[in-house]
Amino acid sequence: MNARKKALVNGLLYTIKDREPFYGNLLIEDDKIAKVGDFSIPEDCEVIDLNGALVFPGFIDPHTHLGIYEQGMGFEGADGNELTSPNTANLFALDAINPSDSGFTDAIKAGITTSFVIPGSGNVVGGVGVVVKNWSENIIIESRVVKNYAGLKAALGENPKRVYNSKKMCPSTRMGTAATLREALVEALNYQRKLNKGKENGDKEPERNLKLENILKVINKEMPLRIHAHRADDIATAIRIAQEFDFEMSIEHASEAHLIVDYVAKFNYPLVVGPSLGVPSKIETKNKTLKSLKILSDAGLTVSITTDHPVLPIYQLIHAAALAVREGLDEYEALKMITINPAKTLGLEHRLGSLEEGKDADIAVYDKHPFNFTAKCLYTFVNGKCAYKG
16 A cells, blocks of 8 residues: 555545536545546555545635634733734744644634634734644644745724724824825835845945835735725725735725625725624624625625634634525535635635645545535545544
8 A cells, every 4th residue: 555645435526626516536646636536546545435425625714813812822822913013014923823722623623724824903014924734743833834925914994093092102093094004015115215226236225124025025016915904994995005006915804895896896806704603893893794705706706704713713614604605605606715715815726725636635525515514524634644534
C-alpha cells in the first residue's frame, strides 16, 4: 500500500464545478486531488469505501477571528484588537494566532478546512489577515498558512467611533472614521513618492514604515482592503473611498447591502455576509436578514457567508447556509457561498473551493446533506490527510 495515495470510492460527489452531484471516486496523491469521477482504482493505494456518503470540497469561512479571540479564554485569549491607535496597519494576525484554540477543532469536526483570520474592527485600519488551514499535524502556525497578506482590515460604522469616542479622540463620528482612512491612504501615497525619490537619491530615502508599507500594498493592488461595513451608508462610503483611491476590496458583513443592491451591483465588489444567525446585536445590524443572500446572489454578486467566529461558533457556517436555502436561496448557490465563492474572494480559487484535479485535497464527507441539521461529518481531510473521523 502506498501511503501517498488514498482512494475515496463510492461517494456522491458534490464537486461545485458541476451543478449536479454524481456518484464516483476521488483519488488523493500526497496533498492534492489527482482524479475525480469514474476511473480504475490503483492497486497501490489505501481505499476508503464511502458507501454512498456525500463528498464536498472542504468548507471555507472567509472572515474569522479563530486563534486570536480564543473560545472560553477571556482576556488571556483576546488578541484581536489593539485599541491603542486608530491605524494599526503594522499588525499581523499571524503573530497572535494560537493554533490550539478549540475553535479550530470545532471547524474540522464540521468539515470546515480553511479560514481567513483577520484582526477585529475596533480600529479604522486594523492589520493584515492570513488564510490558514484549520488543521495540521503540529501546532506551529506556519505549517497551516495558505496565504499571508490576504487582506488589510479596515472598519467603518459603530465600532471605531465607539472605541475612540470613549478616549475623547478622533474618530468619534462616521466623518472622522472616513477621514482617518483617507488620511492613511494619502500618507501612504506620499511615502511612495519619497521611496521613489530615494531610488534616485539615496540621501532622500525615507525611514522604513511598516504601517505605510502595508497600506501601499493595498494602493498597489498587491492586497485588498477588507472593509467592515454593516449599514447601507457605510457600504456606500466604502465604495466611495475605493473608487477615489482605486484599490481592490471586499465588503465585510454587508448587513444592509440588500437595501441598496442595485447600487452595490454596479461596482461588483465581493461581499462577505454575516453573521446572519442570532438577534441583531447593534443598531447597525438591525436590518440583517437571511433573505439578503438570495437578493444579492440574484443580482450576480460574488457572495460568501461568514460566522465572524467567535461571534457565531464556526460550525454554524453550514447552518447559516442551510437557513438561507429555507429563505429561498438556491441550494447550489448556497454551497458556492461556503466553498468556491470565498476561495475566489481570498484569491485562492486555483487551490480551494471545488473538487478538481490539482487542487488541495481538502474534503468533507457527510452521511447526508449538511444542510440537513441532523447530518454528521464522517471524515475531514486536510492536505490529503485525515484530520477527523466521526
